[in-house]
Every structure is written in C-alpha cells, then in structure tokens.
Amino acid sequence: MSETGRESFIxxxxxxxxxxxxxxxxxxxLPSGRTSTREVVEHKDAVGVLAVSGDNLLLVRxxxxxxxxxxxxxxxxxIERGEEAAEAATRETREELGYKPGSLTEIGKIYxxxxxxxxxxxxxxxxxxxxxPLPQDDDENVNTVTVPVSELPALLSGKETSLGRSxxxxxxxxxxxxWFLAFQNNLP
Numbered sequence: 001m002s003e004t005g006r007e008s009f010i011x012x013x014x015x016x017x018x019x020x021x022x023x024x025x026x027x028x029x030l031p032s033g034r035t036s037t038r039e040v041v042e043h044k045d046a047v048g049v050l051a052v053s054g055d056n057l058l059l060v061r062x063x064x065x066x067x068x069x070x071x072x073x074x075x076x077x078x079i080e081r082g083e084e085a086a087e088a089a090t091r092e093t094r095e096e097l098g099y100k101p102g103s104l105t106e107i108g109k110i111y112x113x114x115x116x117x118x119x120x121x122x123x124x125x126x127x128x129x130x131x132x133p134l135p136q137d138d139d140e141n142v143n144t145v146t147v148p149v150s151e152l153p154a155l156l157s158g159k160e161t162s163l164g165r166s167x168x169x170x171x172x173x174x175x176x177x178x179w180f181l182a183f184q185n186n187l188p
Contacts (some may be wrong), residue, residue, distance in 0.1 A: 005031060007038070020042055020044050020078060041120035043112070043155050046091040048076040050107070050176040051126040053148050056131075057180070058097050060142045070156075072145060072166050073173045076121070077137075085122040093126050094134040096142045098116070102128025105188050110175055123176050125187065 012026040016083055022042040030036055049059040051074075063070050075096035079088040094100055105125045122171040136142055151161040156177055158167040168174050 007036075010035065030186075033171050039116055041048070041117040043117050044078045044083075045120045045122070046076055046078050046112075047085050047092060048074045048121050048123045048172040048176060049089045049093050049097075049101075049104075049126050050074045050123065050180055051078070051093060051099065051101070051129060052149075052180075053127075053129050053146075054100075057147045057149060057152070057177075059104045059145050059147055061145050062142045063139070067169075071170050071173075072163065072168060074123075074176050075142075076172060079122075086124070089122070089124040089126070091134065093129075094132050095109035095136050096140075097129075097144050098131060098133035099126075099129035100132035107176070107179055107188070110172065112171060117185060121172050123172065123179075125180075149180075149184065152177060156181065 008029040010027040010029055012024050014022055014024045016023040020043065024040050024042065026038045026040060028036055028038050032118065059072050060075050061070060061072050075092050077088065077092040079085055089104055090101060103126070105171060106122060107125050108123050109156060110121050110123065111117070112121055141187070145163060147161065147163060148172070154161045155163070155166060168177060
C-alpha cells in the first residue's frame with residue numbers, strides 16, 4: 001500500500017468496553033491535510049470452519065439477534081485467550097457440529113468488515129471428521145445442517161436446495177463456500 005493513502009491517528013476516546021468488543025471514536029489526519037472521525041469496533045479475532053464430510057458440507061443454522069433472522073453459516077467462534085487459531089477451530093467444530101477434524105487446513109484470513117471493525121477471521125477447511133461432541137456454549141442454540149456439495153451453486157445463488165430456498169447472507173460463509181466451489185477439485 002502506498003504511504004500516500006494512510007490516515008494518521010490524532011486522538012481517540014473509548015466509549016464502550018464489552019465482553020467481546022469495544023467501541024472507540026478516533027480523530028484521524030487524512031493525506032489531504034484535513035481531519036476526520038473514525039468509529040472503530042475493536043472485536044476479538046475469530047475462526048470459521050468449513051467442515052466437509054464425504055460429499056456433504058456441514059453448516060449451522062442459528063438465530064442471529066442483531067439481524068433478527070435465522071442464518072445458515074459455517075461453524076465459527078472467538079479465539080479464546082491463550083488459544084491458537086487451529087485449536088479454536090477444532091473446539092468450535094466439536095461444540096457446534098459434534099465432530100473433531102482429523103485434517104484441518106487454513107484456507108485464508110479475512111476481515112469481517114474492515115471499514116469499521118478490527119475483527120480478523122481465520123478460515124479453515126476441516127475433513128476426516130470423527131464424532132467427538134463438546135457442549136455448546138450456554139448462550140448458543142446451534143443446529144447442524146447437511147448440504148450436499150452438488151447443491152452448493154444453488155445455495156450460493158438463493159435457489160431451491162434440500163434446505164429450501166435459503167440465501168447465504170453471512171460474509172464468512174459466502175467467502176468459504178465460494179472458495180470451496182472454486183477449489184473443490186484441487187483441495188489443499
């Protein structure tokens with residue numbers, strides 16, 4: 001990135017501190033010499049896991065309060081203090097899907113919404129799954145859904161699938177499923 005496009009921190013104020021995120025408002029200097037305000041959500045880093053079992057993808061269905069609807073997503077969760085991303089991915093797969101990956105491959109890192117949020121998600125591909133459930137978190141109500149790989153194009157385009165007419169609206173899930181669709185014949 002060119003240095004001419006960088007913004008510089010001038011001052012900031014933290015307005016909220018929470019369990020998984022903080023909110024701050026920063027005054028920044030722009031390359032033009034002007035100043036502006038940036039609202040920043042400081043969010044803990046997370047993982048997402050695209051679990052593949054034979055010719056099926058294992059996803060989760062859950063109600064998301066913030067958007068007021070049920071979503072279909074790859075399993076995901078926060079990286080806990082002292083935990084490596086791969087450890088978090090294994091734990092989340094066991095909690096949300098009930099399986100332990102025999103093979104776990106990092107396929108990429110994404111920002112959930114870099115215009116205002118610091119959250120980085122490490123996305124993994126999980127294969128060679130064996131039953132090894134862990135209890136779900138107390139505040140979760142997640143159900144596993146199985147999607148045949150052959151239905152992936154229809155699922156991404158909002159057409160009829162075995163799940164009905166579902167539309168993938170979650171960014172990490174759309175990215176992971178699109179990656180899988182592009183590379184399914186040449187997986188790492």
